[in-house]
Amino acid sequence: MRVFNFSAGPAVLPEEVLRQAQAEMLEYKDTGMSVMEMSHRSKDFEEILFTAEQDIRDLLSIPENYKVLFLQGGAYTQFAMIPMNLMRNKAADYIVTGQWSKKAAQEAKIFGKVNIIASSEDKNFSYVPDLSNLNITPEADYVYICQNETVHGTTIKKLPDTKGKILVADVSSMFLSEPMDVSKYGLVYGGVQKNIGPAGLAIVIIRDDLIYDEVLPFTPTMLKYKTHTDAKSLFNTPSCFNIYICGLTFKWLKANGGLEAAKLRNEAKAKILYDFLDNSKLFKGTVRPEDRSVMNAPFITGDKELDAKFIKEADLAGFKNIKGHRSVGGMRASMYNAMPYEGVAKLVEFMKKFESENLK
Numbered sequence: 001m002r003v004f005n006f007s008a009g010p011a012v013l014p015e016e017v018l019r020q021a022q023a024e025m026l027e028y029k030d031t032g033m034s035v036m037e038m039s040h041r042s043k044d045f046e047e048i049l050f051t052a053e054q055d056i057r058d059l060l061s062i063p064e065n066y067k068v069l070f071l072q073g074g075a076y077t078q079f080a081m082i083p084m085n086l087m088r089n090k091a092a093d094y095i096v097t098g099q100w101s102k103k104a105a106q107e108a109k110i111f112g113k114v115n116i117i118a119s120s121e122d123k124n125f126s127y128v129p130d131l132s133n134l135n136i137t138p139e140a141d142y143v144y145i146c147q148n149e150t151v152h153g154t155t156i157k158k159l160p161d162t163k164g165k166i167l168v169a170d171v172s173s174m175f176l177s178e179p180m181d182v183s184k185y186g187l188v189y190g191g192v193q194k195n196i197g198p199a200g201l202a203i204v205i206i207r208d209d210l211i212y213d214e215v216l217p218f219t220p221t222m223l224k225y226k227t228h229t230d231a232k233s234l235f236n237t238p239s240c241f242n243i244y245i246c247g248l249t250f251k252w253l254k255a256n257g258g259l260e261a262a263k264l265r266n267e268a269k270a271k272i273l274y275d276f277l278d279n280s281k282l283f284k285g286t287v288r289p290e291d292r293s294v295m296n297a298p299f300i301t302g303d304k305e306l307d308a309k310f311i312k313e314a315d316l317a318g319f320k321n322i323k324g325h326r327s328v329g330g331m332r333a334s335m336y337n338a339m340p341y342e343g344v345a346k347l348v349e350f351m352k353k354f355e356s357e358n359l360k
């Protein structure tokens with residue numbers, strides 16, 4: 001029996017996608033072999049890759065002057081690739097709104113001067129600071145954000161005014177959850193295991209004029225964007241099977257109304273949970289309401305023992321991976337594209353019941 005999996009990542013995938021992968025596991029179309037066993041130089045795999053690229057282009061209306069890359073090493077490798085490729089003046093501005101942007105800033109320090117131009121660490125990343133009038137560093141090569149902080153459950157809803165600097169964004173945990181205007185970014189990327197496919201793969205969308213030949217010295221061939229744009233993500237053996245699953249997810253999204261429809265479904269799910277939290281006498285959300293993520297909702301009871309009891313009972317009732325990140329504690333419900341409305345509705349019912357049984 002499949003459970004309601006609220007994991008922050010790797011996370012729930014659409015059942016239809018898993019079923020199709022299952023049906024094609026032994027023989028992909030008429031090839032007589034699994035996608036896992038296929039040459040990445042074969043016609044069949046090229047078709048999988050190029051179709052996946054076209055489908056994500058369609059979903060996000062990616063302008064023609066952007067390249068789409070399917071790269072290995074997850075999102076974390078991008079924390080290094082971005083500065084290695086883009087820090088031409090060896091300086092960048094980072095907006096730190098949670099664990100992931102903080103880690104990205106930390107990594108970038110290996111390569112140059114990192115200025116933290118805004119931060120919400122003073123209140124344990126429970127809000128998004130004002131980004132309307134930032135002190136942008138004149139020599140900064142880019143301004144970096146993590147648009148949806150998976151651990152802390154905040155979303156940057158209005159992009160920062162970068163005053164003409166390139167905006168670079170990590171959208172791992174909100175990728176394809178709603179439409180996005182790619183033209184506002186110089187580079188936007190995400191690990192796919194939050195909303196799209198299996199872990200290990202990152203999708204990078206990069207504007208043509210940022211694909212440089214001259215990058216920081218000592219940048220390995222594998223970590224140069226140009227290597228991969230020149231080779232159309234086929235420089236070395238890519239994560240073939242992951243790309244195939246991502247492609248199935250793109251088809252699933254397209255068949256279900258695209259990203260406008262996904263946004264409506266996701267907002268409806270988040271609304272029932274946040275409405276409940278706002279009216280609950282036991283549970284409360286930890287994020288300032290206007291900055292709340294539609295994807296990741298952290299909440300607490302205010303009593304660690306009661307949190308632990310809730311997590312245990314929720315698990316027994318089939319609501320899995322509801323425990324908050326180790327750095328924050330409490331609970332967190334991740335409600336990615338593939339989480340059905342029913343899953344969140346049932347979780348809320350369960351929380352109501354728990355509240356009535358445990359309210360002193």
Ligand SMILES: *Cc1c(COP(=O)(O)O)cnc(C)c1O
Nearest residue numbers: 074075076100150170172173191
């Ligand atoms: C999960 C996550 C990462 C790290 O992804 P890996 O693939 O494990 O490297 C980075 N950024 C965000 C926003 C994430 O949610």
